[in-house]
Every structure is written in structure tokens, then in C-alpha cells.
Amino acid sequence: MAALIKVIIADDHRIFVDGLSEIIARISGVDIVATASNGEEVLQKIAKTTCDLAILDIHMPVRDGLETAKTLKKQFPRIKVLILTMNNELSLIKSMLEAGALGYILKTTGKEELERAIRRVAAGLTYFSEAVASELARQYLPKSPELVFDSAATAEPMPLTEREKEIVALVAREYSTPEIANLLFIAPTTVDTHRRNIIQKLGVKSSVGLAKYALKHGLID
Amino acid sequence: MAALIKVIIADDHRIFVDGLSEIIARISGVDIVATASNGEEVLQKIAKTTCDLAILDIHMPVRDGLETAKTLKKQFPRIKVLILTMNNELSLIKSMLEAGALGYILKTTGKEELERAIRRVAAGLTYFSEAVASELARQYLPKSPELVFDSAATAEPMPLTEREKEIVALVAREYSTPEIANLLFIAPTTVDTHRRNIIQKLGVKSSVGLAKYALKHGLID
DNA sequence: AAGTAAATACCAGGAAATAGGTATTTATCT
DNA sequence: AGATAAATACCTATTTCCTGGTATTTACTT
Numbered sequence: 001m002a003a004l005i006k007v008i009i010a011d012d013h014r015i016f017v018d019g020l021s022e023i024i025a026r027i028s029g030v031d032i033v034a035t036a037s038n039g040e041e042v043l044q045k046i047a048k049t050t051c052d053l054a055i056l057d058i059h060m061p062v063r064d065g066l067e068t069a070k071t072l073k074k075q076f077p078r079i080k081v082l083i084l085t086m087n088n089e090l091s092l093i094k095s096m097l098e099a100g101a102l103g104y105i106l107k108t109t110g111k112e113e114l115e116r117a118i119r120r121v122a123a124g125l126t127y128f129s130e131a132v133a134s135e136l137a138r139q140y141l142p143k144s145p146e147l148v149f150d151s152a153a154t155a156e157p158m159p160l161t162e163r164e165k166e167i168v169a170l171v172a173r174e175y176s177t178p179e180i181a182n183l184l185f186i187a188p189t190t191v192d193t194h195r196r197n198i199i200q201k202l203g204v205k206s207s208v209g210l211a212k213y214a215l216k217h218g219l220i221d
Numbered sequence: 222m223a224a225l226i227k228v229i230i231a232d233d234h235r236i237f238v239d240g241l242s243e244i245i246a247r248i249s250g251v252d253i254v255a256t257a258s259n260g261e262e263v264l265q266k267i268a269k270t271t272c273d274l275a276i277l278d279i280h281m282p283v284r285d286g287l288e289t290a291k292t293l294k295k296q297f298p299r300i301k302v303l304i305l306t307m308n309n310e311l312s313l314i315k316s317m318l319e320a321g322a323l324g325y326i327l328k329t330t331g332k333e334e335l336e337r338a339i340r341r342v343a344a345g346l347t348y349f350s351e352a353v354a355s356e357l358a359r360q361y362l363p364k365s366p367e368l369v370f371d372s373a374a375t376a377e378p379m380p381l382t383e384r385e386k387e388i389v390a391l392v393a394r395e396y397s398t399p400e401i402a403n404l405l406f407i408a409p410t411t412v413d414t415h416r417r418n419i420i421q422k423l424g425v426k427s428s429v430g431l432a433k434y435a436l437k438h439g440l441i442d
Numbered sequence: 443a444a445g446t447a448a449a450t451a452c453c454a455g456g457a458a459a460t461a462g463g464t465a466t467t468t469a470t471c472t
Numbered sequence: 473a474g475a476t477a478a479a480t481a482c483c484t485a486t487t488t489c490c491t492g493g494t495a496t497t498t499a500c501t502t
Contacts, residue, residue, distance in 0.1 A: 013307060013328035015335055019240020037329075086234060107234035108258075114236055161448060172433070174426040176488065190450050196490070205395040206458095207489075211429040212393070215436055382478060397458065411480050417460075427488095428459075 004029060005122040008046060010036040010068070011057040011084070016107075020055075020084075023111050030118060039063025043071060051079060053122045056101075058085045058092060059218075066092075066099055073100035082121040084114075090135050091159065091217055103127040160198060165219055167194045171207050172214035225250060226343040229267060231257040231289070232278040232305070237328075241276075241305075244332045251339060260284025264292060272300060274343045277322075279306045279313060280439060287313075287320055294321035303342040305335075310438060311356050312380055324348040381419060386440055388415045392428050393435035 007030060011017050017035045024032055034045040040062040042054060054072060058065035069081045082103040083096050093104055103121040105113060106129045113129065120127040160168065170180045177195065181188040199206065202213055214220045228251060232238050238256045245253055255266040261283040263275060275293060279286035290302045303324040304317050314325055324342040326334060327350045338348040381389065391401045398416065402409040420427065423434055435441045 014331045015244070015305070015328050016237055016240060018332045019237060019242075019244050021240075022243035023236070023240050084236070107236050110235045111239045163449060172429060174429045176427075178488080186449085187451055189452055192489080193451075194449080199490085206397075206428075208393060208395045208428055208432040211432045212436060215433060384479065399458085407479085408481055410482055413459080414481075415479080420460085426460095 004031050005053055005118065006031050006033045006049075006051040007053040007055055007118065007122075008032070008034040008036065008042060008049075008051050009055045010039065010042045010060065010065075012037050012060045013057075023114065024118070027115050027118065030115075037061075039065065039068030039071075042068050043075075046072070046076060046079065053080045053082060053118065055082045055084050055118075058083060058087060058096070064218075066095055069096060069099040069101050080121050080124065082117055082127070088129070088131050088135055089216060093132055093135060104132045105129040106131060160201065164194055164198050164201075167191060168198055168210050168214045169219045171195065172211040172220045225252050226274055226339065227252050227254045227270075227272040228274040228276055228339065228343075229253070229255040229257065229263060229270075229272050230276045231260065231263045231281065231286075233258050233281045234278075244335065245339070248336050248339065251336075258282075260286065260289030260292075263289050264296075267293070267297060267300065274301045274303060274339065276303045276305050276339075279304060279308060279317070285439070287316055290317060290320040290322050301342050301345065303338055303348070308437075309350075309352050309356055312438060314353055314356060315380070325353045326350040327352055381422065385415055385419050385422075388412060389419055389431050389435050390440045392416065393432040393441045 007024065009017055009020055009024070009032060011020070014037060017037065021032055021035060024030055033049045033051050036042045036045055038060045039056075042056070043063070046054070054068075056065040056068055060068075063071075065083060065085070069083075072079055072081060080103075081096075081099075081101040082105070083101045084105055084107060085092075086107045088106055096104055102124065103117050103126060105117045105127065108131075109129050117127040166184070167180060170183065175183065177191045178188050180191045184191070195207070195210070198210060202209060204210060204213065228245065230238055230241055230245070230253060232241070235258060238258065242253055242256060245251055254270045254272050257263045257266055259281045260277075263277070264284070267275070275289075277286040277289055281289075284292075286304060286306070290304075293300055293302060301324075302317075302320075302322040303326070304322045305326055305328065306313075307328045309327055317325060323345065324338050324347060326338045326348065329352075330350050334350065341348040387405070388401060391404065396404065398412045399409050401412045405412070416428070416431070419431060423430060425431060425434065
């Protein structure tokens with residue numbers, strides 16, 4: 001018989017936490033020791049209680065899921081992390097896995113799957129929603145020849161460098177090229193080069209595409 | 222003693238619906254007759270059962286909360302609509318109220334508030350989360366003099382006309398002015414005028430701002 | 443030590459966006 | 473009937489963006 005799994009839930013949607021608590025409460029062998037509405041709260045409450053598993057949303061105020069997962073892995077490496085979110089962007093998934101999360105499930109999935117995920121992750125195994133898994137797998141699939149020319153639209157965008165992310169964020173905040181140049185103490189031509197490289201990397205058409213990318217990937221807001 | 226309140230819940234996040242069901246199930250006098258993960262499903266299921274209250278999310282595939290509320294009010298005017306979402310944009314709130322919703326609460330609020338909202342809306346009264354109410358109130362508050370010059374940044378953007386929304390959506394999809402002109406069979410100069418008017422209305426700096434607005438307000442994606 | 447990726451910078455040209463107008467037609471509301 | 477809002481169209485001028493290059497320095501990797 002397995003030991004009791006003690007979990008903490010964190011999501012900025014109170015009512016979601018409330019509902020989730022009800023669901024988890026009736027899973028036998030699983031116990032909720034705390035809930036939180038942001039990452040900071042998670043760290044505070046974990047310091048006071050013992051727990052095995054943290055179920056985190058990514059988008060949270062004060063301290064988001066990514067930061068929280070990283071800090072957790074450093075300070076409490078024994079605690080497993082299961083991400084429960086609605087965003088299945090590949091780059092986010094990757095980031096979360098790098099941060100030490102073992103599972104990544106979407107809010108669009110049902111409670112049966114949640115239970116499976118909890119049990120697996122608490123046991124140190126991985127678990128992913130199907131959509132997440134296929135997103136992860138897609139990058140390793142060989143590209144069919146006829147798609148090669150369409151790579152800009154379908155291929156996974158190369159990860160951006162730190163500098164490039166910085167520039168995307170500024171573009172998305174509606175700064176113009178000369179303005180960005182001033183902010184970063186570099187030549188406008190350099191900003192221009194970066195922007196062009198990024199547009200190419202991401203396979204978008206213009207700065208508008210950069211802004212959308214920035215929003216989707218949490219580079220701003 | 223009040224009659225039993227029969228509700229239908231619609232949200233594309235299954236696990237949220239699951240949890241919400243648990244919460245509502247233990248509210249006495251309230252009964253869940255159906256759940257749905259999109260607006261189309263709501264209309265289908267409502268045709269088969271009787272219910273008093275529809276709790277809807279705004280962002281849903283197939284048919285979003287706004288469309289669903291409008292259709293509900295036409296086909297089943299007796300059914301009350303309570304919006305349960307995470308978006309508290311003023312324009313969205315307004316749209317939903319115009320569509321006939323009586324209540325508008327945020328997912329960041331707790332289950333006690335949910336219960337109050339359900340009871341009030343089912344009784345034909347209005348209910349709003351505090352953040353929503355203050356958002357609604359803000360537009361009627363007199364602007365302090367020192368803020369007048371900052372109106373572009375702080376004032377509530379005027380609602381866009383249908384045509385303008387159309388153009389914002391196309392800009393956000395990375396179409397250029399001449400491309401949009403071709404798509405809409407109007408002169409590029411007209412598109413330009415629209416874009417300028419919209420930028421002014423929304424108080425943004427450029428097309429990048431339009432794209433962000435479009436994303437936030439569900440004009441695209 | 444050589445190779446690669448990243449960040450930097452520049453040139454030149456054309457397309458597009460922005461900012462400042464004005465004006466007409468149509469539709470809706472009072 | 474008159475006022476107002478919306479959609480349409482045009483003009484001028486400047487700035488920014490996009491596209492096509494090339495090139496240098498630094499840093500990391502093998």
C-alpha cells in the first residue's frame with residue numbers, strides 16, 4: 001500500500017482551486033495540505049508544512065509557475081511538480097520540464113486523468129496530457145519533404161537568444177526601432193538586424209507577429 | 222421556500238467544470254442538470270432539458286460565451302445567464318450585459334461569492350464581482366484634471382465599430398494595409414484612415430498595440 | 443585551435459506605416 | 473428635417489519598417 005500523497009495546489013483562480021480541492025479530496029490516498037493563489041504563497045506554505053507534490057498553474061501573479069518550480073527544485077528537491085495549465089506552447093512545456101516539473105496536464109482534461117497524473121508524478125514518474133505529449137513529440141518527427149518549403153509556417157520556431165527575447169519584448173511594448181536602440185545603447189541598425197532575424201526565426205511577417213509571439217510566450221504582460 | 226434552481230455549466234476546461242460541479246452540487250437548492258465544454262453543446266443540451274440558469278465562460282471553442290448568451294436570450298428568454306470568466310475587460314463586460322447576462326463574476330473569487338451570484342441571478346437580479354463592478358463604475362467617475370492629458374493611456378477605449386473590429390482583426394493577423402484593402406474591397410487610404418482612428422481610440426502607439434488589443438479581446442485566436 | 447553562434451554595426455532601396463489634414467455618402471437617431 | 477456617427481476616399485510629408493546584403497568582435501564548444 002502506498003503512502004499518503006500530500007499535495008499543495010496553486011492557481012490564481014480561487015474558484016478553480018476550490019473546485020479542484022473537492023475533486024482531489026475524494027481521491028483516496030491523496031490529501032490536500034494547502035492551497036495558494038500565487039507562487040510566493042506556495043513557498044511560504046511549503047516551508048510550514050510537509051508535502052510531496054505541488055500542482056501549479058503557470059500564469060500566476062507575484063511569482064509564476066516557472067519561477068516557483070525552479071525555486072522549489074532548489075530548496076525542496078524532494079517535492080514533485082505537476083503543472084496544470086491551459087497553455088500548451090512547446091516552449092513553455094520545455095521550460096517547465098527544464099525547471100524540474102515531472103508532469104504537465106491541461107485544464108481541458110478530466111478528473112480521471114488528473115488522478116493518474118497525480119499518482120504518477122508523486123511516484124517520480126512523468127505524465128503528460130496527450131496534446132502536450134504530441135506537442136513534445138512533434139519536434140522530433142521527420143519533416144515530410146512537401147512541408148520543407150512551408151517550414152516558416154509549420155516548423156517549430158528556433159528558440160530565441162536572450163538578447164532577441166529582450167528585443168521582442170520591447171517591440172511588443174510598442175517601442176520603435178530608434179527607441180529600442182536608445183534603451184539598449186546599441187545602434188538602430190543593430191536593433192533592425194535583430195528584429196529581422198527574429199521575424200525570420202519565428203516565421204512571422206512583421207512586428208505584429210513578434211508582439212503576438214511575445215504575448216503567447218509570456219515575454220510581456 | 223424557493224424552487225430548485227436548475228443550472229447548466231459551460232467551460233472548455235473540463236477539470237474546471239468537474240470541480241465547479243462539485244462545488245455547486247453541495248449548494249442546497251441548486252441542481253446541475255448538464256455540463257458543456259462549448260456553446261454549441263449548451264444549446265443542444267438546453268433543448269433537451271429544462272433549466273433556469275446558464276453559467277458560461279466567455280472563451281470557448283465552437284461558439285463562445287457572447288454568441289451563446291445572445292442565442293439563449295432569443296430562443297430561451299427565461300433562462301438567466303451568469304458569466305464566470307477570468308477576463309474583466311470593460312468592453313467584454315458591456316458586451317455580455319448587452320447580450321442579456323445578469324451576472325458577471327471572475328474565476329479569482331471564491332465559492333461563497335459564487336453561491337450568492339447564482340442565487341441572485343437565478344432570481345432575476347444582477348450580480349458582479351467587485352473588480353467587475355468597479356470596472357463598470359470607473360467610466361462614470363469624473364476624471365481628475367491632472368489625468369485629462371493622460372487620457373490616451375488611462376481612459377477607457379471607446380468601443381470599436383464592427384468595421385473597425387474587422388480591420389483590427391486583419392491587422393493582428395499580420396495583413397498589410399494594401400492587403401486589407403484588397404480583402405475588404407475598399408481603398409488602401411480608407412484602411413489607413415480606419416487604422417489611424419482605431420489607434421487613436423484605443424490610445425495605443427502602433428499596429429502592435431492593435432494586435433495586442435485584438436488578442437486580449439478575442440478578436441483573433 | 444578551429445568552428446559556430448551571438449551580438450554588434452553598416453549600406454542602400456523600396457514598401458509600409460504614421461501624422462497632419464479634408465471631404466463625401468449613407469445610415470441612424472432625435 | 474437636422475444632427476450625428478460610420479464608412480468611405482484622397483492629399484502631403486516624414487518616419488519607420490522590411491529586404492537584400494556584408495562584416496567584425498566576442499564567447500562558447502568541440
